[in-house]
Structure formats: structure tokens, C-alpha cells
Amino acid sequence: MSESMPSINKALEGVRVLDFTQIGAGPLAGMQMGDMGAEVIKVEAPSGDIGRKLGPPWQNGESVVSMCFNRNKRSLIVDLKKPGGAALIQELAKTSDVVLESFRPGVMDRLGIGYEALRAINPKIVFASVSAYGQTGPWRDKPGVDGIVQAVSGLMSNIGDENSPPMKVLVPAVDMVTGFLTTSTVMAALRVVESTGLGQHLDMSLYNSAIMFQQSAIASYLSSGEKPIRIGTAAPYSAPNEAYPTKDGWIMIAAYHDDRWPALCKLLNKPDLATHPDFATIPLRVANRKKLMTELTVLLASKTSAEWQALMEAEDIICGPIADYDMVMDSPQLKHNGLIVETPNAIAGTVKMPGLAVGDRNAQSRVRYGPPTLGEHSCEVLTEYGLTEAQIKALLDDGIVVQRKTDK
Template identity: 70%
Template sequence: MATLNDALAGVTVLDFSQVGAGPTCGMLLGDLGATVVKIEAPGGDIGRKLGPPWQNGESVVSMSFNRNKRSLAIDLKKAGSAALVRRLVERSDVLLESFRPGVMDRLGIGYEALRGVNPRLVFCSVSAYGQTGPWRDKPGVDGIIQAVSGLMSNIGDAESAPMKVAVPAVDITTAYIAMGAIMAALRVRDASGEGQHVDVSLFNSAVMLQQSAVASYFSTGDKPIRSGSAAPYSAPNEAYPTKDGWIMIAAYHEDRWPKFCELIGDASLATDERFATNTNRVNNRDALMASVSALLAAHGTQAWQEKLEAADIICGPIADYDMLAASPQLAHNGVIVEMRNVDAGTVRMPGAAFGDRDAQSRVRRGPPGIGEHSREVLAEFGFAADEIDALLSAGAIRQKEISS
């Protein structure tokens, strides 16, 4: 039976994107079965400079964005490179790029130029602020967008300095949005016969990521109050200290709240006017935290987890990565995959968790070296051997030499 890993079989993607959002989108398309060609400069995608950590000189961060691709290294500033790209586009379905708006046009390979070569092409641009508007020419990366989108104003507690999500949350969110937009555009193309230019921005994605918080602001006019681990719309729904650590508890449902109070040793909390409803508990969160924390200090995290879970109270320990790696659910789900890079050797990373566990994370290729597949890819796209040799001699492409 076909799985989601084969959903995009037969779709060819030219991935010109760099760093995080675009490359992750290209990787996800590859996870779903697309043939993805990573097109990068002879010196490599600038994301390859992200580190530490390094594994045999290769950026682990960059490798985590680039499995299931082959690398074709092209110097887009060399004469003849635009013609080379146009030949690739003739046989492609999707082009993904993340340059600043206008760069692809100046290189002679923007959407208007390429739609004449292949009217069925889905051309997806990923940028900081979008292809139009007053900020279109501003540069931006994940951390900057976390700042200007309001996301950082909502992270931490009331006394915290400005904080960001430590992982590139905006990049990854943008990647999934771009993937969905591309798949929707392919669906439209299959019905109409025409491709289109898809405009995806980190800024819009960051705003979409905050949908409940931004909607709440527009409803009330009140800026969010930074509340640490707590959900601003429900309580108890936050991390509490225990005798030996921390536990996250979500006991705000009206049927769970009285049961929770009884289990932790003070049934009277359920009828205390300050805590009788979810709204009251949110408005009196500091008092709630003090009361609950004092009771939870009696036992350790594991003991509380066992007791609460037995009563169907939603909870979980605050896990570090050692605990995550040892998680039996992580092992069962098969979401951590192993692959090889020609220089780094064996690497492990989260795969694509699409479908059930038997359809998870099919790794067809490890993250490629710079220009590792230049000859192979060009030959598949109809370039003769002497043409490839000429491009190599002119410095228009690079082929990575791999020692046996």
C-alpha cells in the first residue's frame, strides 16, 4: 500500500533556498517522495556555516535541514548559469528560493522569466517580510522575526529580559506553511494546468503561530502578560515545582479541577471563590501557584506523575534531552532517523512524522556534500558529458570529489 512518504513521487523540486526555513520545506517535500535538487553556490549554502556543533567539519544544524536531497553546486553569477537553470526548470515542477525579493529577477531566473519556460512551474519564494510591502527589502532571520512579530514580548515571565524560543520556531513554522502552500498550488495546477508564484514570509508565519494570543489582543486591546510556563487562558496549566524537580500540569477542565485538589491534599481549593472557575483561577494565578506548589513539595515528580495519571489528570515531567532520548514513546514512534553524510559520517535527527509509525521518516538520502551530485543531476536533466565538462571548466558548477 502506498504511504504518505510517496505522496509527491514524480514531483521534481529545485531548492535554491538557504539556512533554515526554505531548506526545511525542501526537506519535507523530499520526505514525502519528491525528487529534490539542492542548488547552492560552489562555497555552499550559507547555512553550512551554522555551528557549533560540528561533526567532522560539517554543520549538524545544516544537516538537520537537508536530508533527502542531492546537491548541485552552481555559481549563479557566471555567464551561462541562467541558461543552465532554465534547462532544469523545463523538467521541474517546483522552484523554491529564499533570496531577498528581486534577487532572482536580477539573476534572470525570476518567476516571470521562468513561467515562459515552464507555465506549469510552482515558484515559491520564502522571505523575511514578503515580496511586497514597506518592509520587503529588509533582511530578517528567525530571531529578528521573533522580535518584530511580537513573539518575544510573550516569552518568559514578568521579570525576564527579552527572550526568544531557543529553537528556530519561526523558520520551522514557515517551512510547514510553505510546504502546505506548495502542495495546494500543485493541486490547483493539476486542475488548471497553470503554476503560480507562492509568496511565504517569516513575518506572516510568526503572526500565524501566535493565533490565539493575537486574536485575544484584538478582542480586548490588552497586551499579553508574560507568564512563564503558564497558558494565559487556563489554570492550572503550567509547570509546578516538586520535591525533586518540576512537573507540568493541565487540570483546568471543570471535572478535573476538584479531583486534582483532592489528590494533592486540599479539597477546599476547589470551592475557594478565588479558584472556583477557570476565569477566577487565571485572574488569581499567583495565589493558585503558591497554594498548589506548597502541596506538591511533599513528593517527587515521578510519584506525582503516577498518582495524577492514575486519575486521568493530564501531566508530564519537564524533560531534558537525556530524558527525551530515553523516552519509550520516542523509540516506539520511530521519529529519530539515522543517515550518512559523505563527510560527517553517521548522523541522527528527527525525521518526518507523517502517517502512522510504519510510514515514518523514510530516509532516501542523507544530507549531501556541496556539489556531491552535480554531474549526476545534470546528466539526468539531459546535459551531455561534454557540456558538463565545459561547465566545470568554466567554474559555473562544482563537483565534489569523493575519495574511495
């Protein structure tokens, strides 16, 4: 596509976002909006986003965990505990479009910058609250993070195999899903602003996201009344659709379709398996999964993952090696797609991370701003919001605003 064609990385140009969120879900949403062209101001306390303390790894004292959620933002330090802090945010909200926050429910209200207070100033404001369990309900005031919500939402009970204890998804899956949902919901709310002139308060919770994330598993449970069992890499609704050991590693095979199952059996020189009374249909293969896995495990141990992949792909059998991150980073598809971007940081130097990878090739991340150091852009941001030098100096003198000392 031509460089002059429209691209979603400019979709939110002109949108101003005040981002009060911390750690994972909320910061991810703010970063995605920044990737799509919004001007995202990361509003932090003098102590900074809690996520800045998470690690290892670190690069020159900067948390890589924090940086990977905060590209395309600028950092403004505002001490909301000082008189005048709330008044400053109220002033900025007059010309902002979106507020993201992830305090416990009620905190923003107590600070004087909750939805009702800001709506009175700017009726168009879209105010997204990201919390563990939501703004209402019996669990409203409970603290929660990704791992805890993986536990209480049922997700953790389904991960692993029959011989393992419950397991957590290593990546913060609930944070990531909540961030993605927050981005799309805010964009939908901005569309409503265009048509009605009115903003709204969006209640985004890790818990709700975790339940939606388990759409098929929960729907299956509600239909059958049967709790899912831990079956490792397998899919509960089809077989063979799991990982198998090979001569040098593991390969994931999805050969459950009516045409691919016989093709796999033929490739393995066991055509009779395709019509075996225990394996002839998907329901039979699911019911006899253990027996099927035993049969296939013996056959697949004779070749390497790469050898099997070449043979299976030639027969249009869906498969792929279980790759570690060394293999992923060396993937020709990852390189072709340009999935890794380099972002600058005043302390850490260059930081590599996955970029925005949706839409057409023109939509890939523009790194306008690297992950900001704490308070890196305080004065710059306030100037752009229209504050005078005298007003900014007064805020600095009163300690309401802090500018990182190493900046000019």
C-alpha cells in the same frame, strides 16, 4: 498498516524540486518534500549554503545545523554569477515542477531566473519565495532572520515571566513554522496545477508565519485590547495550567477542566480548594493565579515528579515532567514512534536527527539520501536532467558547475 498500503512518504514521487534556499525555513520545506518522495536538488553557489557554516556542533567539519534541514536532497553547484549559469537553470526548469528560493526579493529576477522568466519556459512551475517580510510592502527589502522576526512580530515580548526580559524561543520557531507552511502551500499549488495546468508564485514570509503562529494570542488582543503579560509556563486562558517545582524537578499540570480540578484538589488532600471562593471557576483561578500557584507549589514540593505523575495519571489528570533532552531520547514513546532517523553523510558519517513523523507508521522518513556534501551530486543530477557528457564537461570546464573532487 500493511507495508503495501499507500503512504505519504511517496506522495510527491515524480515531483522535481530546485531548491535555492539557505539556512532554515526554505531548506526545511525542501527536506519535507524530499521526505515525501520528491526529487529535491539543492542548488548551491561554490561557497555553499550559508547554513553550512553554522555551528557548533560539527561532525568532521560538517555543520549539524545544516544537515538537519537537508536530508533527502542532492547537491548541485551552479555559479550563477558566471555567464551560462542562468541558462543552465532555465534548462533544468523546463522539466522541474517546483522552485524554492530564499534570496532577498528581486535577486532571482536580476539573475534571470525569477518567476516570470521561468514561467515563460514552464507555465506549470510552482515558484515559492521564502523571505523575511514578503515580496511586497514597506519592509520588502529589509533583511531578517528567525530571531529578528521573533522580535518584531511580538512573539519575543510574550516569552518569559514578569521579572525576566523578553526572551527568544531557543529553537528557530519562526523558521520551522514557515518551513511547514511552505511545504503545505506548495503541495496545495501542485494540486492547482493538476486541475488548471498553471503554476503560480507563492509569497512565503517569516513575518506572516510568525503572526499566524500567534493566532490565539493576537485574536485575544484584538478582542480585549489588552496586551499579553509574560506569565512563564502558564496559559493566559486557564488555571492551573503551568509548571510547578517538585521534590526533584518540575512537572507541568493541566487540571483546569471542571472534573479534573476537583480531582487534583482531592489528590492533594485539599478538597476544599475546589470550591474556594477564589478558585471555584476557571475565570476565578485565572484572576487569582498567583495565589493559586502559591497554594499548589507548597503541596507539590513533597513528592518527586515521577511520583506525582503516577498519582495524577491514575486519576486522569493531565500532566507531564519537564524533560531535558536526555529524558526525551529515553522516552518509550519516542522510541516506539521511531522519531529519530540515522542519515549517512560522505564526510560526517552517520548523523542522527528527527525524521518525518506525520501520517501512519509507514510515513516515517525513508532516508534515500543523507544530507549532501557541497556539490556531491552535480554530474549525477545533470545527467538525470538529460545533459550529455560533453555538455556537462563544458560546464565543468567553464566553472559554471562544480563537482566535489572526492567523488568519482
